[in-house]
Amino acid sequence: MTAALLSVTPVAEAASRVERVISPGGIEAWLVRQTHLPIIALDFSMRGGAAQDPPDRPGTANILAAMLDEGAGELDGETFSKRLEDRAIEMTFAAGRDALSGSVRMLSEHQTDAFALLKLALRQPRFDAAPLERIRQSALANIRRASTNPNAIANETFWATAFPGHPYGHRTVGTAESVQAITRDDLVALHRRIVARQHLKIAVVGDITAEALAVVLDDVFADLPARAELTPVPQVTLAGAGERRVIALDVPQTVISFGLAGLKRDDPDFIAAFVMNHILGGGSLSSRLYTEVREKRGLAYSISSGLAAFDAAGVMTGGTSTRNDRAAESLAVIEAELARMGADGPTEAELDQAKRYLIGSWALRFETSNAIASNLIRIQLDGFGPDYLDRRNGLIQAVTIDDLRRVAKRLLGDPRLLVVAVGRPIGF
Structure with missing residues (x-):
């Protein structure tokens, strides 16, 4: 031991x-x-x-x-x-x-x-x-x-x-x-x-x-079989770029799910993409999508984006819900903001703010025994050793504005989204 x-x-x-x-x-x-x-x-x-x-x-x-x-x-x-x-x-x-x-x-x-x-x-x-x-x-x-x-x-x-x-x-x-x-x-x-x-x-x-x-x-x-008999899961890239699917449902608001190809966890750009996504829509009240969609226009109560890293695929996803008569406007704002991020990347001020939040909030993931155990499993599944606990904040701190602009262009340079809307969206 x-x-x-x-x-x-x-x-x-x-x-x-x-x-x-x-x-x-x-x-x-x-x-x-x-x-x-x-x-x-x-x-x-x-x-x-x-x-x-x-x-x-x-x-x-x-x-x-x-x-x-x-x-x-x-x-x-x-x-x-x-x-x-x-x-x-x-x-x-x-x-x-x-x-x-x-x-x-x-x-x-x-x-x-x-x-x-x-x-x-x-x-x-x-x-x-x-x-x-x-x-x-x-x-x-x-x-x-x-x-x-x-x-x-x-x-x-x-x-x-x-x-x-x-x-x-x-x-x-x-x-x-x-x-x-x-x-x-x-x-x-x-x-x-x-x-x-x-x-x-x-x-x-x-x-x-x-x-x-x-x-x-x-x-x-110890009594479990030594080896699993897993069926190989083919590596795959998200399909449907640029496609819009509307599912008619009689509800007062339209639910919008959107996404595009992302990165797997072992990609060298993943940490930079993680920081970039936080700035774009990663759950913070200061994110660009939250600011543009809710704060400036009142189109939705909440909106967020995230990175889903599976064994065989990486996906960048997001979602919101808005009034049926404002669904088209909401999607237009989302698409414009993703395109702006892809073209210009974030600002130095946004990068500094994201680092402060992501580094400062890291310890909050380990407040209970349940949270500690869950996060240690996640780190193991991602292929890291215990030293990742010590290295993680340094990896965030090392991200530069050039890293963010590069990964933003890589992921969002051609932001043709797969969009699914459920409700009665007008003008979609």
Whole structure:
């Protein structure tokens, strides 16, 4: 076992010591030990989310994740849930586009039971008929609700148009037809293919020693298959540049989703793009899109843009909602602002302000044990070591105005957006 002492900032004291714990069986976890509260949080992730769904069964990974705590080993779903409840153990699983993830939170005194239940859930899920049907009906109800929700319709249509025929274009929750068709055998087959040690990332925060954690790692994870059987996900670029799709829906406001090709996380320009996007529309009240769309014109209550970095694609996305009679004007303002950023880049003053915010707010991501564990997993998935905690602010500080102008031109020099509008937009 080796340890790395990292100085992030005084505010991020909870994340300032990361130990790389390697079990006797070779399983690695990042540990931040905290003894002021008798609580342990463990997060994990492994490659193989919704992108691994069978082509004719989108939603399988989503159902699989929902079923993992619905009974395992000799414990049926009711007994498994009661064991969690009696010991105040929180256990959740989720399937994203590229990864299956999970988390467990426990009091230190219940760690033996918590880790035993996690081991069962990962290694011996039951996939019993009754809970499967309940989870299926819940998923179908969510799909029905989404079918009349303008935000959900815009989101689903955007991704389907951006990545036609690609796993990223499928609904992660599936369709009514595919969810109805998912069988226990589908869940067993997907579980066998993706739940493995090969791409496993683990972060633990709380009242546990490195020595004790090493034993836990082998006990919980060592029995998993060594290698996953992942179907390769083809590298892909966003399609539909310049396309506008209008989905008619009788609502008073039009929801607008827009996007264009972005960058993957390992691209050398990603940090510069991250800073540039913050200036453009990254959630700050001083962003250009917020200023132009809301502050100056009152077209929308909120607007933002972001970078989505997947394993096989990078996307720059954004969205807003506005009155139907002002949807065309809102989109025109958005397109003009993206074009202006692409042509001229940001100003030195904008760069300085963005750096202050992004550097100053970094420590706020590590205020709780849950947040620390989640962020440590994200850093691992992005391919970095614990030293990224120390280096990250320096990377932001090193971005120059020339970097921003270069990446702005690269991403926005030809800002032909894929646009999806849901509502009754006038003049679109």
